[in-house]
Amino acid sequence: MSHNHPYKIAPDHNFETINATISPHGQLNILSKVEVAKLLDSSQSGLYKLFRSCSLAVLNTGNDLDDGKELLERYSNFDISIVQQERGIKLAVKNAPANAFVDGKMIKGISEHLFTVLRDVIYNNDAINENPNFDVDTTEGITDAVFHMLRNANLLHPGQDPNLVVCWGGHSISRGEYDYTKEVGYQLGLRSLDICTGCGPGAMKGPMKGATIGHAKQRTPNGRYIGITEPGIIAAEAPNPIVNQLTIMPDIEKRLEAFVRLGHGIIVFPGGAGTTEEILYILGILLHPDNKDIPFPLVFTGPASSAEYFERVDRFIGDTLGPEAQAHYKIIVNDPEAVAREMVDGIKKVREFRKQSDDAYYFNWQLTISSDLQHPFIPTHDNMRNLELHKNQPSHLLAANLRRAFSGIVAGNVKEEGIRTIEEFGHFELHGDAEIMHPVDELLESFAKQNRMKLPGREYKPCYKVIK
Known part of the structure; x- marks a missing residue:
């Protein structure tokens, strides 16, 4: 007490x-x-x-x-x-x-x-950063560090069947989109699926709120509403009150890895630059040749009013990463029950695969995550300007570089350090081939027009320039 x-x-x-x-x-x-x-x-x-x-x-x-x-x-x-x-x-x-x-x-x-903040700040500093047993310069060492952070936060539950759905999406979505995320969460809760999000408001809160009702109706005990955040974004996305298990990872890359190692499937709701960063992250993993046989359900969904949004996102992915990337997800519009059923079917395949391959249900060890997606990206003006944004590279590496571009835009929009950098040195510049930069520019402009880059009612001032 x-x-x-x-x-x-x-x-x-x-x-x-x-x-x-x-x-x-x-x-x-x-x-x-x-x-x-x-x-x-x-x-x-x-x-x-x-x-x-x-x-x-x-x-x-x-x-x-x-x-x-x-x-x-x-x-x-x-x-x-x-x-x-x-x-x-x-x-x-x-x-x-x-x-x-x-x-x-x-x-x-x-x-x-x-007190979770206190726990994680101490553990990440003493047990990870200052511990010579963790080599965070290697992919294996980073994954091992993520595992230990999640274990210290009591988020790994051996013996429990796969049932954790990660939900991504914007913190400043419309009321109709928010209500839709609640309905999807409700359908997931009716099927005894737990929820993991970035812990903030909007599309991170709605699925949890809906799931609480679904869990209550099914008398599902000990429903888990997991929030995973990191220091740079937590001020923009403060933990919503439904989160009953919170953890703070040290940076955005370890936060993203925690989602895919812990979760058994991902649902993406409408969002802005941060949601696009998450989409590019998971596609960068699923496009890696080592992961081609590993099941991982991925669904994009929203209400009927979001159909154009997903058409734009799908077109952007097709124009930049190609049909192979588009094949890794399904788009389901205005049908929460279909989304929930798709997740149930997908997670069954995940369970069977992990059972046959003797992999843990509670941590996805088998996924290969390239170092380009693991090492922290510092969005300085030079780093943003020098990103490799061209098609003369494997698609999973292009996805990783695009992910960094959108990560920098998120930093310039809402993170304290990023905002101060923009105030001091001006806009980030994104350089690349026209066949990449045109879709990037078009997508970002559509987000700005739809108020998806900041809270509605605030004038958005871009922190970037696209150089074609």
Whole structure:
């Protein structure tokens, strides 16, 4: 049981804030002096900045702010510290967003997510980054690190039949699209399938919300609503309140790998640049020659109003990656039951394949993920300008390079560091062959016109220029 002790309300840039001390949920109640020192001494390790920004994003759950830089500026006086006691630890927050509290007490789900931040920041630094046993310069080492992070977060459940559906899509979709994601989630829940998303609002929240009703009707116990995020995006996509298992991976590449290693099938709802990045990531894996016989159901879906969106996405994939890439997914419009049935049938094939090949149900070891999709891509102006965006390469490598391009655009749109880079040096420039750059430009322009690059109501200012 968590006990909160609020002791004042203070103004912060005209936004109501609260100070409080929070006790932990679960097992994380003891830290060493060295761990505490690393978290609180930014000059020693830089962990405090990471811990503070992720904690503030979690406390911002429910707000419509999707700009990491603006969030940090709005709550510039926010502070979080660790209080060590003989019986364990507590977290003291100052000038925290008041919406995280009810009658002066922190909402339990938000408190749980706050201690998840503490758990993952410590583990990723001490057990992975500073551990010589993990060679994150190799593909095997990166996959091993992802495995250990997921295991530490208690997301690997041996003995459980495959039933986890990953849902991708935009955080600023229309109301009709959001309602559709709930209906798909409901149909998945009726079939006792669990949900894993990027943990934020929009297409990440809707499937979870629908699944809760489906699970309740079927009396399905212990439904899992898994949220996987990373420090750069968490401010734009704060964990929604339905997430009951949260983990924070250290970067976008390990976050994406966690999705495909943990999940048994993927559903893609409408979205923007971030959703396109995810699509290109999974296609880059499925197009790899080593993966041609591995079943992995992939469905694109949305309401009737989204038909044109998927036509554009499908045309973009065909124009850049070709018919082979298009063959790896199905597009189902306005039919949630058909989507759920497709997932059930696909996951049955996944189960049979893994049973025959003696692969784990809870972690997809057999998928080959090339180093181009694993190593963190830093979206500097030089790195964006020098991307290999041409067809004179295997399709899975072109998909990886296109994924990096869209990853950079996401960074320039919503990530604190990316926004500051654009403010200082101007637009990213994307260079490449016209047969690649024209479809890229056309797709991005359509996203901007449909308000898919930012929250509706805000004028979108592109952070990129396409050079043909």
